[in-house]
Amino acid sequence: MTRTDLKGMTLTELEEFFARWGKERYRARQLFRWIYQKHADDFAAMTDLSKELRGILASTCRLSGFPAERFETSADGTEKYLFRLEDGETVESVLIPDDARRTLCISSQVGCPLLCGFCATGASGFRRNMTSAEIVQQACYAAKRLSERGERLSNVVFMGMGEPLMNVPEVSRTIGILLSQFGFGFSGKRVTVSTAGIVPEMLALALAHPVSFAVSINAARDDLRSLLMPVNRKYPLKDVVAAMRRIPLQSGRKVTAEYVLLAGVNDSPEDALSLSRLFRGGRIKVNLIPYNAHEASPYRAPEAEVVGRFRDVLIAGGVQTITRERRGADIRAACGQLRGSPRGKKS
Ligand code: SF4
Incomplete structure (x- = not known):
């Protein structure tokens, strides 16, 4: 008999599931707490459910999950996990400690179909979409691992492998589970969806969930952006920027424009000036990411002075700008370096 996997169901789906069995809807909230707050992976541990219900769940349902098959720890404390999914495919997640913050960068696809020229994930091709059970398991694993050492997962970013x-x-x-008060209980500002700019879905998701958005821009001109990101041919800059301006914002929040700086390609003061014109007006902030090289890439990282000059032009143009610190590059955990291929030690 195929057991129903309860991991990855939304609270509403789980309530409906219990209602179909003639059970009270609040059972779903209890189960949610056990799975996502108390890290239970066995129905037998769920002691506030009746013995009879635990027995029924154990014989007809399951909670899928997987530990990290391998992990690596960077000199700066960043941890990279390699997960093997039930069909043998592999994905990676990265946990980034930063003062009190513990941010998990999760994958949503095995590989990626968008083929951005500077990205190792794109270069390794696309295998399949991940299920919500697989996506949320990355957060379950990290949250449990952190709780065992007295820490808490504080942020989740969809910036790993794939285009969410x-x-x-x-x-x-997955976002429903992350934001549910009975699930992970994150506020929308602690969950960020990073996209290459899939315009219709961006607006639809922004209306459905109050999460934060980061959009990969990487060029201020369509010809260059199409070269770096083929998806620009379908969703050109003006449409992407217009969508960024239409995303509903909670007070004090901004949409992030991600800009990977590639030496001699998109890092000139003229590029910075064009970018500042694109984002003038306060609603969008720019996150500069000096390139993290990987084998087979024709691109290089710019010198620190070039990055500083680029940032100064943006700031002078009235655009809030942050330069992202390079994290986990020694274990290939930095932005654009995830491949999902086994390296590192077994857990
Ligand atoms: S940068 Fe993001 S969208 Fe582009 S290929 Fe890599 S994973 Fe896919």
């Missing part, structure tokens, strides 16, 4: 907005149903269900 090409897997909207499963990503949306």
Whole structure:
């Protein structure tokens, strides 16, 4: 008999599931707490459910999950996990400690179909979409690992392998679990969806969930952006920027424009000036990411002075700008370096 996997269901789906069995809806909230707050992976541990219900769940349902098959720890404390999914595919997640913050960068697809020229994930091709059970398990694993050492997962970013907005149903269900007060209980500002700019889905998801958005821009001109990101041919800059301006914002929040700086390609003062014109007006902030090289890439990282000059032009143009600190590059955990291939030690 195939057991129903309760991991990855939204609270509403779980309530409906219990209602179909003639059970009280609040059972779903109890189960949610056990799975996502108390890190239970066995129905037998759920002691506030009746013995009879635990027995029924154990014989007809399951809670899928997987530990990290391998992990690596960077000199700066960043941890990279490699997960093997039930069909043998592999994905990676990265946990980034920063003062009190513990941010998990999760994958939403095995590989990625968008083929951005500077990205190791794109270079390794696309295998399949991940399910919500698989996506949320990355957070379950990290949260449990952190709780065992007295720490808490504080932020989740969909910036790992894949384009989350090409897997909207499963990503949306995962976000529901992350934001539910009976699930992870994150506020929307602690969950960030990073996209290459899939315009229709961006707006739809923004209306469905009050999460934060980061959009990969990487060039201030369409010809260059299409070269770096082929998806620009379908969703050109003006449409992407217009969508960024239409995303509903909670007070004090901004949409982030991610800009990977590639030496001699998109890092000139003229590029910075064009970018500042694009984002003038206060609603969008720019996150500069000096390139993290990987084998087979024709690109290089710019010198620190070039990065500083680029940032200064943006700031002079009235655009809030942050330069992202390079994290986990020694274990290939930095932005654009995830491949999902086994390296590192077994857990
Ligand atoms: S940068 Fe993001 S969208 Fe582009 S290929 Fe890599 S994972 Fe996919």
